Amino acid sequence: MSTPRAAAAIGSTEGRTGARIRERRIERRLKQADLARACGISPSYLNLIEHDRRRIGGALLIEIARVLGTDPSTLAQGAAAALLAELREAAEGVPSPDARGTPPPEADRVEELALRFPGWAALLAAQARRLRELDRTVGALSDRLSHDPRLADALHEVLSAATAIRSASAILTEPGGVDPPWQRRFLRNIAEDSLRLAQGAEALAGSLGEAGARGSAPGDTPREEMEAWFAARADLPRLLSVDAAAEDEAAPHRDRTRTVGPGQTLAAGWPAPQDDPPDDLPTSPAARALTLAWIERLRDDLRRLPEPVLDAALAGEAAPDLARAARALGLPLSLVLRRMAFRAGPVAPAAGLVLCDASGAPLLRRPVAGFALPRLSGPCPLWPLYDALTAPGRPVRVLCETPGPARERHEIWAVAEMDHPEGLDGPARAEAVMLVLPSGATSGARARGIGPGCRICPREGCAARREPPLAGVGAASASPSGPAHGEPIARPEPRLPAPRGGPRGL
Amino acid sequence: MGLRVTLIEDEPNIREAIRFILTRAGFEVIQHGNGLTAADLVARDPPDVVILDVMLPGRSGLDVLRELRAREATRDLPVLMLTARGRAPDREAALRIGATRFMTKPFSNVEVLAAVRALAEAAPEGERRGVGG
Numbered sequence: 001m002s003t004p005r006a007a008a009a010i011g012s013t014e015g016r017t018g019a020r021i022r023e024r025r026i027e028r029r030l031k032q033a034d035l036a037r038a039c040g041i042s043p044s045y046l047n048l049i050e051h052d053r054r055r056i057g058g059a060l061l062i063e064i065a066r067v068l069g070t071d072p073s074t075l076a077q078g079a080a081a082a083l084l085a086e087l088r089e090a091a092e093g094v095p096s097p098d099a100r101g102t103p104p105p106e107a108d109r110v111e112e113l114a115l116r117f118p119g120w121a122a123l124l125a126a127q128a129r130r131l132r133e134l135d136r137t138v139g140a141l142s143d144r145l146s147h148d149p150r151l152a153d154a155l156h157e158v159l160s161a162a163t164a165i166r167s168a169s170a171i172l173t174e175p176g177g178v179d180p181p182w183q184r185r186f187l188r189n190i191a192e193d194s195l196r197l198a199q200g201a202e203a204l205a206g207s208l209g210e211a212g213a214r215g216s217a218p219g220d221t222p223r224e225e226m227e228a229w230f231a232a233r234a235d236l237p238r239l240l241s242v243d244a245a246a247e248d249e250a251a252p253h254r255d256r257t258r259t260v261g262p263g264q265t266l267a268a269g270w271p272a273p274q275d276d277p278p279d280d281l282p283t284s285p286a287a288r289a290l291t292l293a294w295i296e297r298l299r300d301d302l303r304r305l306p307e308p309v310l311d312a313a314l315a316g317e318a319a320p321d322l323a324r325a326a327r328a329l330g331l332p333l334s335l336v337l338r339r340m341a342f343r344a345g346p347v348a349p350a351a352g353l354v355l356c357d358a359s360g361a362p363l364l365r366r367p368v369a370g371f372a373l374p375r376l377s378g379p380c381p382l383w384p385l386y387d388a389l390t391a392p393g394r395p396v397r398v399l400c401e402t403p404g405p406a407r408e409r410h411e412i413w414a415v416a417e418m419d420h421p422e423g424l425d426g427p428a429r430a431e432a433v434m435l436v437l438p439s440g441a442t443s444g445a446r447a448r449g450i451g452p453g454c455r456i457c458p459r460e461g462c463a464a465r466r467e468p469p470l471a472g473v474g475a476a477s478a479s480p481s482g483p484a485h486g487e488p489i490a491r492p493e494p495r496l497p498a499p500r501g502g503p504r505g506l
Numbered sequence: 507m508g509l510r511v512t513l514i515e516d517e518p519n520i521r522e523a524i525r526f527i528l529t530r531a532g533f534e535v536i537q538h539g540n541g542l543t544a545a546d547l548v549a550r551d552p553p554d555v556v557i558l559d560v561m562l563p564g565r566s567g568l569d570v571l572r573e574l575r576a577r578e579a580t581r582d583l584p585v586l587m588l589t590a591r592g593r594a595p596d597r598e599a600a601l602r603i604g605a606t607r608f609m610t611k612p613f614s615n616v617e618v619l620a621a622v623r624a625l626a627e628a629a630p631e632g633e634r635r636g637v638g639g
Contacts, residue, residue, distance in 0.1 A: 156561055159590045160517045163612035167523030170615045182526065189519040496525075499508065499532035 017061070018052035020075050024068045038067045044315045051319070053438070083125055084110055090128035136372065157200035164193040181494030222286035227365055229282055229291055240298050240342065294364060298342055305331055305339050322413050323395040333395055333415045337435040341366050352436035354385055363431065371402060371410055371436045372452035380451045381464045385434035388414035392430060399439060401447040403459045409439040409447055508532040509626050510553035514544045514570065515588065516562050524557065527615045528622060541565030545573040549580050555625045559588045560596050568599055575604040584625035588613070
């Protein structure tokens with residue numbers, strides 16, 4: 001956990017390049033539009049930068065510094081402050097002294113370390129970040145092992161086969177050998193278990209999975225494959241772009257107001273072949289179908305709310321009221337939220353997205369830095385997504401804080417919509433969407449404490465916790481696996497060997 | 507008569523290999539392949555050592571162990587639990603419920619034999635059920 005100093009360094013104004021740019025501009029009595037024009041960017045983009053909704057570096061930072069009459073390092077002091085904060089965090093986790101008596105790092109000399117040895121300081125900070133990432137990965141994998149029945153079954157099959165092969169092989173290779181009938185028996189067992197091992201290894205590999213899509217991890221479900229494909233797609237804006245004029249010409253009677261849902265597409269069979277489908281779609285049929293369905297849906301969203309229209313609706317606001325923007329546009333809030341997570345632009349917007357159906361099952365998840373999304377264990381019940389599900393049609397806007405050293409804050413929007421695809425006599429279908437935006441709110445603002453999901457959440461004293469975190473202890477209930485063996489060995493067996501050594505087995 | 511071991515393991519080939527090495531070492535082996543009736547079997551005729559797998563059909567080995575520890579006749583029975591490698595919660599639970607020792611799969615025959623001998627030796631002379639009288 002971070003010290004208040006480290007958290008303050010990360011969250012304070014002094015740590016934000018954008019805020020420093022704004023301060024410097026105001027000091028020089030420059031209007032935002034003037035500075036933007038001088039730097040060759042739009043006022044709305046500069047506004048986003050000043051409110052730290054867009055990262056900035058490189059040539060643009062140099063240009064802004066030049067116009068403001070200062071040097072880039074002065075504006076980017078946040079980077080140095082962030083490094084110091086990371087070094088302090090890395091030192092905090094070290095016991096004092098450790099089991100071998102090694103003294104703790106000299107936390108009060110961290111600035112000296114960063115100044116005298118910037119390369120080593122950066123390496124230390126990077127390794128501490130990597131360790132935290134690995135911790136999260138291990139936690140997620142442990143979570144997967146605990147909750148994924150396919151993976152657990154496959155692993156059990158492999159271990160059982162390997163155990164049987166090892167035991168039989170050891171018997172066969174012992175000095176003195178074994179009687180021929182037992183030799184034949186154990187050789188047959190080895191042959192059987194070798195086949196089981198191969199099949200189990202294949203199933204395990206299948207559960208861990210070969211990445212059918214770029215960026216997907218072993219063992220991904222079709223939805224996860226689809227999400228990984230989207231995440232890895234650098235040309236997503238181009239892929240999703242539509243030529244509305246060409247489409248109008250090709251299909252003039254197309255209903256452009258109706259929402260296309262993946263469920264509707266999938267229910268009608270495989271999605272219709274696209275004119276120019278990407279050539280690296282996930283290979284598994286289910287993931288491929290999902291991906292194509294979502295491509296179509298996101299393109300439909302783009303047709304209904306083009307980028308320039310969205311830009312104009314949000315211009316000039318650092319923290320826009322998306323519900324009001326949706327009303328002004330005459331469009332559903334859910335559409336605006338989805339579009340926000342897939343915006344095009346020079347810098348990819350930092351926005352996460354989660355969609356779920358009425359059962360809470362995820363439909364699409366788009367991660368954002370600082371907001372962890374659990375894979376298998378259930379998500380946090382305090383997510384505003386579920387507020388929305390309980391009150392369809394009502395916009396939800398909540399400032400939330402996630403646990404962890406940085407205690408990152410996010411402005412979260414959510415809304416749920418219902419329809420009756422089979423008519424009013426048929427079942428209602430609900431879909432909730434949650435947009436996660438990094439927040440510029442200060443640490444003083446009241447925020448709802450949420451987490452990634454109970455199983456991997458370190459938050460203590462949460463009234464909504466439904467299960468202990470991974471660090472807790474609990475007996476794993478064994479699930480019946482393998483054949484229901486309970487009967488004695490029915491097949492005839494050779495005579496058991498006479499005891500070796502002394503009597504009574506000792 | 508040799509010391510008696512009850513082997514509760516649902517994988518037939520693992521069961522066969524363990525039974526072979528224990529028999530060759532002079533133990534009398536009773537084998538059983540499911541968790542539903544394991545506790546009753548052991549309680550009816552307590553052996554000198556129990557080898558108990560965690561992953562059993564019908565009822566988990568941990569539940570079987572819990573019941574053995576709850577019964578007067580089997581409360582102090584030496585129990586060697588077999589767990590899959592990597593399942594730390596299983597090992598922790600096994601020790602907490604009262605397993606005497608545990609071993610992770612895949613294990614070596616030498617390890618199993620040594621463990622069974624150690625468990626049998628640890629029991630007081632008069633309580634070894636394989637001893638006459």
